[in-house]
Amino acid sequence: MDKSKIVFALIFGVFFLFLVCLGLILFFVFSRKKIIQKEREKADLRIEHQQKILQTSIAIQELERKRIAQDLHDAISAKLNVVSLSTNVLLADENINKKQKDSLEQILDITSTTLESSRKIAHDLLPPILAKFGLKAALEELFEEFSKNTDIDIDYEIEDLSLSGTNQLHVFRIFQELINNSIRHGKANVLEIFMEEHEKGFVLKFQDNGIGFNITDVSEKPGIGIQNINSRVRILNGEIKIESSKDNGSLFVIQCNYGE
Ligand SMILES: Nc1ncnc2c1ncn2[C@@H]1O[C@H](COP(=O)(O)OP(=O)(O)O)[C@@H](O)[C@H]1O
Ligand SMILES: [Mg+2]
Known part of the structure; x- marks a missing residue:
């Protein structure tokens, strides 16, 4: 065999090896990606399943x-x-x-x-006023209960929402929990509440002047109250955003869409 043939065979061999290695690396990378994706899908399914259980248990509870x-x-x-x-x-x-x-x-x-x-x-x-006079009246009564004969000041601007009775009850319970948490945990004494309906849904803003809390800790390990709020927000087809700090208290913004 002459020298050039050996060199050619060597180059070919190295190139072949390189292709095999590249193929193997690509195979591993893609299969790993697939495994990770499958794991993520499984985790999402698990979370969705847990959410469904929570939502059902809330409905049964009500x-x-x-x-x-x-x-x-x-x-x-x-x-x-x-x-x-x-x-x-x-x-x-x-x-x-x-x-x-x-x-x-x-x-x-x-x-x-x-x-x-x-x-x-x-x-x-079950506040009877909710079925009789609607959400706005029930919330006004709730705010009154918390602020009457206490040093808690509740400033609010709210309007009725075109929701079913069950969904109005979800909004009412969300407010109950938010107020309880602000007073009990946040030691707040001023609450600013805003709720407005728009074409496609409604927005709810709740601000307290309390001591705030660590959102990461609570979202990793939420209590029953926050979990219930999250489930009710999901039932209402909405999203919740929380901001909290020592100096600015806690802000909860919930946006919900109708008919989706
Ligand atoms: N407005 C708030 N101000 C201060 N801390 C809050 C507020 N809302 C929630 N938290 C914190 O979040 C935690 C979880 O709340 P929650 O799920 O309602 O459980 P629980 O009220 O039973 O402790 C509370 O223990 C508290 O530390
Ligand atoms: Mg609570």
Whole structure:
């Protein structure tokens, strides 16, 4: 064999080896990419599945709350009202002695405090004003409950939203949780609330003057409250953005789209 043939064979061999290596590298890179993509898809599916479970559990929770509120109203309050009426009839009888009168007055007293407690519990479970007068009225009542007789100042500019009853309840619960968190965790005493409907949906802004919190920590390990807010925002086909710092308090912006 002459020299040039050996050189040619060598170059060819090296080139061939280079092609094989390149092929192998490309194969590994692409298969790795595919594996990573598959893993990501799996993780997304898992998150979606968890979200679905959370959303279903929220829906069931709301149904249960409604049922308990109705039961309280029908089975407890209605019957206690009868007790109260009957006691009043007995009290009106002039022939009863002092001891009987005192006992009947005690029954009346207990009945009325129990009625008030059951009304309060039913109200917390499902505010009746929401179904009767809509979201704006229910929120105004909620803000009033928090600011009346306290040093908490709630400035708000809100309007009614054209949402179904169930979705109005989601917005109401989001506000309940946001206010509770701001006061309990943020120690805030000024809340600025804005909610406006536009052509395609609505926007909600909630700002407190509290001590703020670390958003990364909370988004990695959210509590039940924040998780519920996230699930409700998803049910409403929306997105939530949070900004928080020590000096500027916490800001929550929720944007939701109708009909998508
Ligand atoms: N407005 C806020 N101001 C300060 N901290 C907040 C605020 N909202 C949420 N957080 C923080 O986020 C955490 C998670 O809140 P949440 O999910 O509602 O759980 P929980 O209220 O049960 O602790 C709170 O423990 C708190 O540290
Ligand atoms: Mg909370």
